[in-house]
Amino acid sequence: xxxxxxxxxxxxxxxxxxxxxxxxxxxxxxxxxxxxxxxxxxxxxxxxxxxxxxxxxxxxxxxxxxxxxxxxxxxxxxxxxxxxxxxxxxxxxxxxxxxxxxxxxxxxxxxxxxxxxxxxxxxxxxxxxxxxxxxxxxxxxxxxxxxxxxxxxxxxxxxxxxxxxxxxxxxxxxxxxxxxxxxxxxxxxxxxxxxxxxxxxxxxxxxxxxxxxxxxxxxxxxxxxxxxxxxxxxxxxxxxxxxxxxxxxxxxxxxxxxxxxxxxxxxxxxxxxxxxxxxxxxxxxxxxxxxxxxxxxxxxxxxxxxxxxxxxxxxxxxxxxxxxxxxxxxxxxxxxxxxxxxxxxxxxxxxxxxxxxxxxxxxxxxxxxxxxxxxxxxxxxxxxxxxxxxxxxxxxxxxxxxxxxxxxxxxxxxxxxxxxxxxxxxxxxxxxxxxxxxxxxxxxxxxxxxxxxxxxxxxxxxxxxxxxxxxxxxxxxxxxxxxxxxxxxxxxxxxxxxxxxxxxxxxxxxxxxxxxxxxxxxxxxxxxxxxxxxxxxxxxxxxxxxxxxxxxxxxxxxxxxxxxxxxxxxxxxxxxxxxxxxxxxxxxxxxxxxxxxxxxxxxxxxxxxxxxxxxxxxxxxxxxxxxxxxxxxxxxxxxxxxxxxxxxxxxxxxxxxxxxxxxxxxxxxxxxxxxxxxxxxxxxxxxxxxxxxxxxxxxxxxxxxxxxxxxxxxxxxxxxxxxxxxxxxxxxxxxxxxxxxxxxxxxxxxxxxxxxxxxxxxxxxxxxxxxxxxxxxxxxxxxxxxxxxxxxxxxxxxxxxxxxxxxxxxxxxxxxxxxxxxxxxxxxxxxxxxxxxxxxxxxxxxxxxxxxxxxxxxxxxxxxxxxxxxxxxxxxxxxxxxxxxxxxxxxxxxxxxxxxxxxxxxxxxxxxxxxxxxxxx
Numbered sequence: 001x002x003x004x005x006x007x008x009x010x011x012x013x014x015x016x017x018x019x020x021x022x023x024x025x026x027x028x029x030x031x032x033x034x035x036x037x038x039x040x041x042x043x044x045x046x047x048x049x050x051x052x053x054x055x056x057x058x059x060x061x062x063x064x065x066x067x068x069x070x071x072x073x074x075x076x077x078x079x080x081x082x083x084x085x086x087x088x089x090x091x092x093x094x095x096x097x098x099x100x101x102x103x104x105x106x107x108x109x110x111x112x113x114x115x116x117x118x119x120x121x122x123x124x125x126x127x128x129x130x131x132x133x134x135x136x137x138x139x140x141x142x143x144x145x146x147x148x149x150x151x152x153x154x155x156x157x158x159x160x161x162x163x164x165x166x167x168x169x170x171x172x173x174x175x176x177x178x179x180x181x182x183x184x185x186x187x188x189x190x191x192x193x194x195x196x197x198x199x200x201x202x203x204x205x206x207x208x209x210x211x212x213x214x215x216x217x218x219x220x221x222x223x224x225x226x227x228x229x230x231x232x233x234x235x236x237x238x239x240x241x242x243x244x245x246x247x248x249x250x251x252x253x254x255x256x257x258x259x260x261x262x263x264x265x266x267x268x269x270x271x272x273x274x275x276x277x278x279x280x281x282x283x284x285x286x287x288x289x290x291x292x293x294x295x296x297x298x299x300x301x302x303x304x305x306x307x308x309x310x311x312x313x314x315x316x317x318x319x320x321x322x323x324x325x326x327x328x329x330x331x332x333x334x335x336x337x338x339x340x341x342x343x344x345x346x347x348x349x350x351x352x353x354x355x356x357x358x359x360x361x362x363x364x365x366x367x368x369x370x371x372x373x374x375x376x377x378x379x380x381x382x383x384x385x386x387x388x389x390x391x392x393x394x395x396x397x398x399x400x401x402x403x404x405x406x407x408x409x410x411x412x413x414x415x416x417x418x419x420x421x422x423x424x425x426x427x428x429x430x431x432x433x434x435x436x437x438x439x440x441x442x443x444x445x446x447x448x449x450x451x452x453x454x455x456x457x458x459x460x461x462x463x464x465x466x467x468x469x470x471x472x473x474x475x476x477x478x479x480x481x482x483x484x485x486x487x488x489x490x491x492x493x494x495x496x497x498x499x500x501x502x503x504x505x506x507x508x509x510x511x512x513x514x515x516x517x518x519x520x521x522x523x524x525x526x527x528x529x530x531x532x533x534x535x536x537x538x539x540x541x542x543x544x545x546x547x548x549x550x551x552x553x554x555x556x557x558x559x560x561x562x563x564x565x566x567x568x569x570x571x572x573x574x575x576x577x578x579x580x581x582x583x584x585x586x587x588x589x590x591x592x593x594x595x596x597x598x599x600x601x602x603x604x605x606x607x608x609x610x611x612x613x614x615x616x617x618x619x620x621x622x623x624x625x626x627x628x629x630x631x632x633x634x635x636x637x638x639x640x641x642x643x644x645x646x647x648x649x650x651x652x653x654x655x656x657x658x659x660x661x662x663x664x665x666x667x668x669x670x671x672x673x674x675x676x677x678x679x680x681x682x683x684x685x686x687x688x689x690x691x692x693x694x695x696x697x698x699x700x701x702x703x704x705x706x707x708x709x710x711x712x713x714x715x716x717x718x719x720x721x722x723x724x725x726x727x728x729x730x731x732x733x734x735x736x737x738x739x740x741x742x743x744x745x746x747x748x749x750x751x752x753x754x755x756x757x758x759x760x761x762x763x764x765x766x767x768x769x770x771x772x773x774x775x776x777x778x779x780x781x782x783x784x785x786x787x788x789x790x791x792x793x794x795x796x797x798x799x800x801x802x803x804x805x806x807x808x809x810x811x812x813x814x815x816x817x818x819x820x821x822x823x824x825x826x827x828x829x830x831x832x833x834x835x836x837x838x839x840x841x842x843x844x845x846x847x848x849x850x851x852x853x854x855x856x857x858x859x860x861x862x863x864x865x866x867x868x869x870x871x872x873x874x875x876x877x878x879x880x881x882x883x884x885x886x887x888x889x890x891x892x893x894x895x896x897x898x899x900x901x902x903x904x905x906x907x908x909x910x911x912x913x914x915x916x917x918x919x920x921x
Contacts, residue, residue: 131187132262134180134215134223144179151176151216174224174258176216183215183225185264191215191225196290198265199227206232207265209250209291215261223261229253230270230293233600237302241593241600248289251297252307275306275606275635277574282606295603301662301897303610304603305639308895349378350889353525353573355407355535355566357382359858359868360393360400361850362534362581365878366885368722372906373886377532378724381525383410388860389868396856399724401523405472407537407565413471414572416482416501417524424512426519427526440505463507464489466514467496469524474498484511530573532885536581536873537562542589554593563594567601570632577640577885578607578632581873586628587613587659595659598630607632608639610897612664613655614881616851616874618645620709622678622817623849624652625874628662629881633888640888641899643880648677652819664898680835681814682707684845687737692747692839694738701734712907713848717855721906722879735857736865737844739834740825748786749794750827751838753809760810760831761797774803800829807831812841821849823870825863843869851875879906 138144145152150173181193191197193215198207214226230250233242250270271289276282286292295304350370354363363379370377382402384390390404403410419437421427468485475483475498482501487493504511522529541557554560570578580598587595595611602609609632616625633639642664655663666672688702705711718729742750753759762769766781775798777783784792797808810831812818818831825840827833832840841849843858843865851874858865880901887893 132183132185132223132260132264134183134217134261135190136180136182139179139181141178144176148176148179148214148216151179175219177219177221179214179216181215183223183261183264185262189264189267191264191267196230196268196270198268199259200263200265209268209270211252211270212264213256214258224258225261225264226256226258228256230291231297233603236297236304237299238596238600238603239591241596244597244600244604248286248291250291250293251295251304252293253297272307275608277606277634279606294606295608298897299661301610301612301642302599302659303639303897304599305608305610305895306635349376349380350531351380351525351529352377352532352534353530353575354379354382354393354400355410355533355569356537356562357384357393357402357535358386358389358871359856360389360397361852361872361875362536362579362878364396364856365851365873365875365880366532366534366579366882367724368720368875369879369882369884369906370886370889371722371724371882372879373883373890375886375889377882377886380522381530383407386864386868388858388864391859392857392865392868395859403470405470407562407569409470409472411565411569411572413469413482414524414526414569416471417469417518418526420511420515421519421526424515426516439501440508462489463487463510464491466507466510469514469518470498484514525573527572527574530575531889532577532579533570533573533575534579534581535566536871537566539563539582539586539594542583542585542594554590555597560594563598567598567605570602570607571605574634576634576637577889578602578630579640579881579885580630580632582628582630584613584626584628584653584655587611587662588654588656592656592659595628595630602630602632605632607634608637610639610642611659611662612642612897613659613662614642614664614877615645615649615651616877617649617677617817618647618665619643619874619876619880620647620675620678621849621851621874621876622680622683623819623821623874624649624817625820626653626655627873627877629877638888638891638893639895640881640884641893641897643884643901644898645674646880646901646905647675650677650817677817678709679815679817680812682709683713683848684841685814686710687734687842687845687848689837690737690739690839690842691837692739692742692750694839694842696738698733698735699737701732708907713851714854717853720853720855722882730855734844734854736847737842738862739839739842740862740866742827742840745786745788745790746827747838749792749809750833750840752792753811753833753838755811755836757813757815758806758811760806761793761808762806764793767793767798772804776803794828796828805829809833811835818849821846821870823867825866846870851877851879876906 139147153173153175183191185191191212193212195212197210197212199210201208208227209230209232210227211230212225213228215224216226217223230252232247232250233245234240236242236251238245268290269288271287271292273282273285273292273294275294276285294307296307297304352363352366354360357363360379360382363382367377367379379397379400382390382393382397382400383405384393384402385404385406387404390402393400394402405413418427418429422429423437464487466484467487470483470485471481472483473480474485479500483498484501484504485496486499487496518524539554539560539562541554541559555564566580582595582598586592586598599609599611609630611628611630613626613628616627617623629642631640631642644664644666686701686703686706688699701714705714714732716730716732717723749761749764752764753761754763761767762775765784766778768776768778770776777798786792794808800808807830809827811833812831813835822830824830825832825846827840834841834845843862844854846866846869847856847858848854850869850872852869852872853875858868860868883901883905884893884899887899893899
């Protein structure tokens with residue numbers, strides 16, 4: 001098997017092995033999909049490797065599970081730089097298995113130039129020029145066969161590991177004659193086993209970086225080394241956002257393959273350092289080196305995790321990664337972990353900050369799930385700009401400090417709050433700027449005396465107490481800054497005013513009292529106070545409805561800046577865990593720029609990271625609703641897993657091909673019994689009948705629940721699994737079961753839509769449907785008009801999506817699901833009419849489709865309530881993630897990215913009932 005080239009082999013997609021750790025629920029094909037939710041392509045047995053790289057949609061087999069299309073092993077020919085976005089399956093923990101890929105910036109396959117080399121030799125036994133040779137005594141045969149058994153299977157037992165590789169050649173494990181532990185290249189560089197090295201790359205490209213984990217002579221006499229690869233940030237999923245990461249920082253992988261020995265260029269010193277969220281402290285830990293490494297990069301779920309010790313040694317021999325200062329670093333980390341653990345043991349509650357909270361669905365679900373896992377998680381703070389969402393959250397969670405302000409004002413407030421705490425000696429700080437902060441210091445005492453004399457001539461107001469604090473412009477005078485809400489002595493609450501910090505010099509005692517009380521009660525979090533931050537920063541600049549989207553740098557769009565603000569708050573507060581949610585467009589628009597940015601920022605802040613996409617319907621809801629969830633965990637914590645689906649679901653929408661491996665699902669070959677998919681009837685059929693003009697915010701149920709979902713969703717707050725024991729018994733009422741009131745014209749149109757499956761405006765008189773499924777006017781039918789004089793069939797319905805859409809004034813049906821609950825209820829371009837009643841779905845019905853418990857009351861005008869529900873994270877998804885978080889916080893899960901939820905999660909009513917029966921008996 002003579003080699004004609006010494007080109008270095010780089011891991012490609014065809015070099016990976018399968019591992020059935022992910023999968024998809026049994027998806028059904030959907031043919032009629034809204035213009036906002038494109039249909040997912042469904043394959044019928046085709047191998048996924050036949051899919052074009054340019055194809056955007058994810059293929060799903062008829063059985064609904066992800067197809068395995070990966071392979072592993074060393075290619076017989078030279079390889080190129082690994083590609084990003086591979087659909088290869090996750091890594092295995094065995095040293096022979098692989099699971100991490102990087103890639104060039106374009107993500108396309110590159111072919112290295114052929115490198116002209118001379119014949120290699122073993123111990124100088126060749127007569128030709130010796131550019132590379134293995135030296136020293138070979139590894140004893142028995143030991144070599146034990147350590148590398150697949151190299152000694154014999155020619156007749158060569159293992160084929162890829163039948164679908166790019167070059168259509170089968171890949172085989174190269175059989176060895178003997179192994180060595182030393183090599184000499186170019187007659188000057190001595191390499192030992194487990195040294196780190198630069199490897200030749202394509203012309204004009206940076207050298208590749210590897211650890212040498214094998215040196216052997218093949219049965220045909222060719223000399224090889226096996227490289228286990230390190231990756232620069234730009235070669236990972238971060239791509240061009242890798243510029244946010246230190247250029248000397250590299251990421252270790254489990255990818256390894258064989259290369260001709262003379263591809264080695266030079267030895268390296270790669271320092272192994274510990275992750276540290278204190279960026280300045282980390283800089284001091286890094287010794288003199290060529291590169292430093294602190295994380296393992298794994299392709300499945302774009303994972304960056306702590307670098308375990310066994311990942312660097314790769315064998316019985318000790319690692320050559322530089323260990324300068326490692327002992328002291330590990331000792332420091334150990335002490336930190338002990339202190340953190342002691343702090344956790346003292347805590348009765350684990351604290352959560354909900355950013356962009358809306359009405360609180362995400363934090364509600366997280367707390368319910370975490371509590372079910374045994375973790376007492378409580379939403380201590382919440383921030384949102386929508387005042388109605390804040391009202392809803394406060395009513396449902398009276399224990400939460402809810403702030404109705406922008407996230408950037410909240411961050412500015414936190415920084416000012418810390419300075420005040422230092423000013424009044426409540427905190428110690430080594431920061432000189434914070435130590436010197438004193439807004440009341442004056443340069444000329446005489447001026448103060450003059451001012452006091454002037455003040456006595458007018459009215460004198462005395463501060464009774466300070467009530468609240470904010471950063472911004474509460475007086476609407478264009479004067480932004482720190483303000484306090486003041487209660488004046490002998491004046492009522494209607495006379496309360498907001499006063500700037502600069503004007504509080506004469507009432508410093510009142511101010512100190514307020515800050516002291518606030519510090520003790522933690523009305524605002526300081527760095528280290530927050531255990532978990534969750535949030536879904538709005539990125540409206542990537543919406544498909546925005547015709548002026550910035551594709552070059554979406555972060556320059558003002559509508560996307562909240563993503564940066566979210567990361568700045570994380571950087572300031574340094575929570576133990578971070579969970580960010582967003583729409584799938586974050587990894588679709590502009591080659592996934594914003595998704596890569598979010599991931600890169602958390603890595604820059606030295607958080608472990610993984611990213612997954614979860615469909616709400618896969619956790620027991622009658623809607624699909626795919627969303628992206630990004631986990632972050634400090635180096636001292638376990639990185640939470642993604643909970644696998646519990647229910648079958650009808651697939652809608654498009655999954656970006658490059659991020660297909662981020663879909664939280666079961667593997668195609670894995671046998672799994674999922675709960676039956678939920679349909680509209682399962683969720684809402686038990687609710688009382690109401691009309692278009694229903695105005696009641698509260699009402700009684702008029703029938704018993706008919707399904708398991710309905711029984712669970714009706715539970716009182718104190719009965720809900722995972723609910724706080726503080727929850728007080730409440731009257732069993734149904735809230736918000738009222739629809740958007742349609743205007744007279746729309747109501748008259750709705751009343752004429754037949755009550756049957758598939759009914760819509762096309763069933764109205766005067767509309768013809770052509771063979772190409774587009775509508776046109778029926779010339780034989782005179783156009784019908786309403787009492788107002790407007791047409792029964794509006795022109796916009798006929799022209800919507802070129803006349804091809806059946807969505808205007810469409811009825812849902814009992815045996816259907818919805819693509820995604822949205823923020824509006826108008827029936828003009830979406831299917832939202834009740835199956836049997838002449839109205840749109842009510843606020844409560846939409847809330848049920850999102851998994852809100854019936855006890856969850858909403859506030860604001862009806863349109864605002866629809867917005868709160870439509871913007872929310874589906875509660876069952878948040879609950880499942882909360883359960884995973886609860887386990888991770890307690891150090892329970894393994895390093896695998898996925899986990900199974902308990903059977904029947906979260907519906908344990910039968911267990912509760914049986915326990916109650918036993919108690920009564």
